[in-house]
Amino acid sequence: MTLFVKYDLDLLCKTLLKEQLDAQDISYSLGSLGEIHIEGKLSPEKQENLTAALKKYGIDILSKQKVSLIDRIKNAIDDYLRNEDFRTEKLSTYLSNKLHYSYAHLSTFFSENTYMSVENYTILKKIDLAKELICNTNLTLTEIAFRLDYSSVAHLSRQFKKTTGLTPSVFQSIMNKKKN
Amino acid sequence: MSDNILNIALADDDEDDRMLFSEAINEIEIRTKLSLFNHGQELMDYLTLPNVVLPNLIFLDLNMPIKNGQQCLMEIRNNPKLKDLCVAIYSTSSSEKDIEETFLNGANIYVNKPNNFSKLREVVEKVLQLNWQYHTSNLNKETFLFRI
Numbered sequence: 001m002t003l004f005v006k007y008d009l010d011l012l013c014k015t016l017l018k019e020q021l022d023a024q025d026i027s028y029s030l031g032s033l034g035e036i037h038i039e040g041k042l043s044p045e046k047q048e049n050l051t052a053a054l055k056k057y058g059i060d061i062l063s064k065q066k067v068s069l070i071d072r073i074k075n076a077i078d079d080y081l082r083n084e085d086f087r088t089e090k091l092s093t094y095l096s097n098k099l100h101y102s103y104a105h106l107s108t109f110f111s112e113n114t115y116m117s118v119e120n121y122t123i124l125k126k127i128d129l130a131k132e133l134i135c136n137t138n139l140t141l142t143e144i145a146f147r148l149d150y151s152s153v154a155h156l157s158r159q160f161k162k163t164t165g166l167t168p169s170v171f172q173s174i175m176n177k178k179k180n
Numbered sequence: 181m182s183d184n185i186l187n188i189a190l191a192d193d194d195e196d197d198r199m200l201f202s203e204a205i206n207e208i209e210i211r212t213k214l215s216l217f218n219h220g221q222e223l224m225d226y227l228t229l230p231n232v233v234l235p236n237l238i239f240l241d242l243n244m245p246i247k248n249g250q251q252c253l254m255e256i257r258n259n260p261k262l263k264d265l266c267v268a269i270y271s272t273s274s275s276e277k278d279i280e281e282t283f284l285n286g287a288n289i290y291v292n293k294p295n296n297f298s299k300l301r302e303v304v305e306k307v308l309q310l311n312w313q314y315h316t317s318n319l320n321k322e323t324f325l326f327r328i
Contacts (some may be wrong), residue, residue: 074317116309134309165290171325174284
């Protein structure tokens with residue numbers, strides 16, 4: 001027999017981090033954008049244990065230099081899209097407040113390093129979230145459109161088709177067949 | 181601009197198509213290194229060499245002698261060392277049946293061969309951008325499915 005499960009990746013990662021940090025007896029708080037704030041300093045031994053424990057789950061602790069501005073922009077976009085509370089602000093305002101650079105600088109820097117504009121990346125990410133919701137939840141397309149802040153289900157369908165070349169229903173039927 | 185070079189492989193039995201493809205890819209801003217193969221078996225022999233540098237992205241024609249695209253795709257997906265490679269199907273066929281079958285066999289992208297050069301450059305660029313984003317961003321690879 002085969003069981004099918006659905007999962008919330010964000011919740012999954014946070015729960016996993018909590019478990020591992022608790023197990024190492026570290027006091028911490030989890031921030032947004034993949035940040036862990038730790039009270040005081042970690043002893044080298046604890047840091048080593050934590051690194052090894054997280055490594056097993058494919059989670060790497062990044063060194064300061066490695067957390068590039070590109071990753072921070074992408075993480076901020078992910079957070080913005082997942083969180084309905086942030087929608088009161090425009091994405092450009094949100095990004096420049098969060099990352100303390102002008103939006104013009106962020107957007108030029110992003111395009112120069114990723115071959116894609118911030119706007120196009122945001123659309124790709126939104127469609128990626130729509131795909132995830134189509135596969136892992138029973139939400140209707142109308143509900144998904146509402147969650148991802150599209151003005152209408154027609155707008156979501158159009159952007160989905162334009163981005164992926166497939167209509168949401170064809171995509172869903174292929175994914176269902178792939179599961180079986 | 182980033183220093184990373186994308187390794188791309190193309191398997192296509194048509195010499196003109198291979199030539200046009202390499203011209204198109206050279207005109208694109210993204211830096212690439214292209215390896216060409218005349219048919220599926222040649223590609224599979226290369227991919228299964230010991231210590232080979234695996235391509236970041238493979239373009240596969242569907243109709244090829246000796247080993248066709250679907251067979252290659254299935255072999256790639258059933259090989260633990262190759263199964264995570266990004267595969268784009270590159271074919272003149274626009275039959276819904278072919279398209280669905282390749283997706284079910286694990287293709288990530290289905291590209292219809294365009295009939296003019298500027299369009300070709302455009303679609304190749306789009307595929308490379310998508311592939312780039314899927315390699316460097318937190319996007320869900322389980323649902324990496326595009327038709328271009």
